[in-house]
Amino acid sequence: MEHPENDEAYKGLAVNKGVGPVTTINPYLQRKRFARRKMSAADYVEGILKGDTSILGQAVTLVESTHPDHHAMAQEVIEKCLPYSGNSVRIGISGVPGAGKSTSIDEFGIHVLKEHGGKLAVLAIDPSSERSKGSILGDKTRMEKLSVHPDSFIRPSPSAGSLGGVARKTRETIVLCEAAGYDKIFVETVGVGQSETACHSMVDFFLLIQLAGTGDELQGIKRGIMEMADGIVINKCDGNNVEKCQMAATSFRNALHFFPKPESGWLPKVLTYSGFYGLGIKEIWDMVYEYFAFVKDNGYFAYRRNEQAKYWMYETINEQLRQSFYENPTIVERMTAEERGVLDGKKTSFVAAKELLDTYFALLH
Numbered sequence: 001m002e003h004p005e006n007d008e009a010y011k012g013l014a015v016n017k018g019v020g021p022v023t024t025i026n027p028y029l030q031r032k033r034f035a036r037r038k039m040s041a042a043d044y045v046e047g048i049l050k051g052d053t054s055i056l057g058q059a060v061t062l063v064e065s066t067h068p069d070h071h072a073m074a075q076e077v078i079e080k081c082l083p084y085s086g087n088s089v090r091i092g093i094s095g096v097p098g099a100g101k102s103t104s105i106d107e108f109g110i111h112v113l114k115e116h117g118g119k120l121a122v123l124a125i126d127p128s129s130e131r132s133k134g135s136i137l138g139d140k141t142r143m144e145k146l147s148v149h150p151d152s153f154i155r156p157s158p159s160a161g162s163l164g165g166v167a168r169k170t171r172e173t174i175v176l177c178e179a180a181g182y183d184k185i186f187v188e189t190v191g192v193g194q195s196e197t198a199c200h201s202m203v204d205f206f207l208l209i210q211l212a213g214t215g216d217e218l219q220g221i222k223r224g225i226m227e228m229a230d231g232i233v234i235n236k237c238d239g240n241n242v243e244k245c246q247m248a249a250t251s252f253r254n255a256l257h258f259f260p261k262p263e264s265g266w267l268p269k270v271l272t273y274s275g276f277y278g279l280g281i282k283e284i285w286d287m288v289y290e291y292f293a294f295v296k297d298n299g300y301f302a303y304r305r306n307e308q309a310k311y312w313m314y315e316t317i318n319e320q321l322r323q324s325f326y327e328n329p330t331i332v333e334r335m336t337a338e339e340r341g342v343l344d345g346k347k348t349s350f351v352a353a354k355e356l357l358d359t360y361f362a363l364l365h
């Protein structure tokens with residue numbers, strides 16, 4: 001049967017004519033753009049030290065920029081912020097997509113801010129951010145409670161040419177956040193090894209979120225990642241999944257027995273929780289803070305930070321040397337011909353590499 005509303009006589013749903021597009025916008029705006037005064041490095045630093053989140057956000061954008069002018073300014077800002085940084089706890093949080101990272105970070109963040117006060121910054125290292133030109137990690141919409149919390153600052157993963165580049169920028173952003181008074185830093189990451197290593201190299205505690213029944217605990221697939229973890233937490237321990245999670249926890253504990261004793265002297269713990277239902281969150285953070293007390297007491301906390309500083313010095317050298325080589329116009333010009341030579345079997349890879357390197361070094365003289 002025809003719906004009564006389709007009847008002409010039915011007047012319940014009057015459709016009014018809409019308003020057409022306006023012909024002019026505010027002429028004042030058209031004539032005069034908002035001229036924002038160009039900020040100096042000192043302006044950025046002043047804003048950051050005051051804890052101004054808008055200026056902090058702009059400074060992070062500066063750090064992430066690939067423009068050479070921005071690069072110099074960013075380095076100046078970072079250097080000036082350095083004396084005010086370091087006074088924080090940095091926690092890396094990793095897990096496969098779907099492990100429940102964002103749900104958990106939302107809960108973790110609210111818990112930590114409530115129990116320990118201070119301010120929290122959530123940053124991210126996403127190895128796929130270059131390919132996708134965007135990152136799902138550290139996305140505000142994924143963390144509903146934290147994103148509206150006045151003491152939190154959430155920043156998605158930077159996108160840069162390489163994972164090393166992404167990680168370095170995240171590390172520099174940590175400095176800025178700390179100078180702005182963020183004394184708790186979460187670094188979220190995902191991946192199958194490399195990004196976890198990068199994350200591990202800038203945090204004090206590395207938390208690995210696992211799921212039950214993926215077989216990782218039995219096959220030791222991600223052994224390298226497990227070895228980096230200071231704590232392993234099994235998520236989604238709720239409903240009829242509880243027993244499976246507890247069994248997985250036992251398997252992980254058993255697997256950890258076969259790993260060499262960590263340098264920190266801390267034996268990683270395995271806990272179960274439910275990020276969605278907020279169960280077992282307190283136990284996780286009691287563990288993390290117990291770890292901090294333990295490693296601050298035995299000196300490992302400071303030792304690890306020093307080692308990381310050294311690691312990043314070498315990483316930066318490596319990255320800049322590589323960049324300087326690959327972006328050199330003469331090298332760029334010759335690269336294709338050398339590559340062709342190798343592909344056509346006219347030259348060995350080593351000879352071609354040596355020729356390019358010799359060309360590069362000769363240019364430096």
Ligand code: GDP
Nearest residue numbers: 096097098099100101102103236274275276277
């Ligand atoms: P991410 O990709 O690691 O950030 O994972 P999400 O936080 O987006 O979570 C992936 C899916 O798992 C979502 O549908 C969540 O609702 C669900 N999830 C997250 N935590 C839990 C939990 O503790 N229990 C249950 N049952 N589901 C959860």
